[in-house]
Every structure is written in structure tokens, then in C-alpha cells.
Amino acid sequence: MLEGGRQAVEATFERISHDPRHQDIALLLSEPIAERQFPQWSMAYIGPSQSAADAVARVTRDVETSEAGEAARALVTF
Secondary structure (H helix, E strand, C coil): CCCCCHHHHHHHHHHHHCCCCCCCCCCCCCCCCCCCCCCCCCCCCCCCCHHHHHHHHHHHHCCCCCCHHHHHHHHHHC
């Protein structure tokens, strides 16, 4: 999840998209928010876990459908 000003977020996403260390990048949700949901985070890595893998799988399964946004919101809640 990237949060912040629109231009900064878009620039960061573009940079990540072209970084060879990252693969299979998918934009799941892009929408304005009233306030940051993770204001204390500068960067985070969840790490490998079955519950995280299952949550991501549920979201990415719906990427091409109209329900992708709701699935991405559920992942943020997770």
C-alpha cells in the first residue's frame, strides 16, 4: 500500500514498477482517502505467512472483476 500525495504515490509506483527486484505488480485499488490509514509506517514487509498469502490470493483473484476494490479494502483491513 502506498499512501501520500497523488503525485508522490504515482511516482513511487512507477519507480517500483520498473525496479527489477519487484515482480508481478498489480494495481488493486486507487482512490483518494481522507486520512492515511497507516500514518506511522514508512515502509513495511509482511513476510511469508499462509494467512497473508491467502488474503493476497483472494484479492488478486478478483483483480479483473468489479469486486477488486472491495477485495483490496478487505486486504487492508487484514
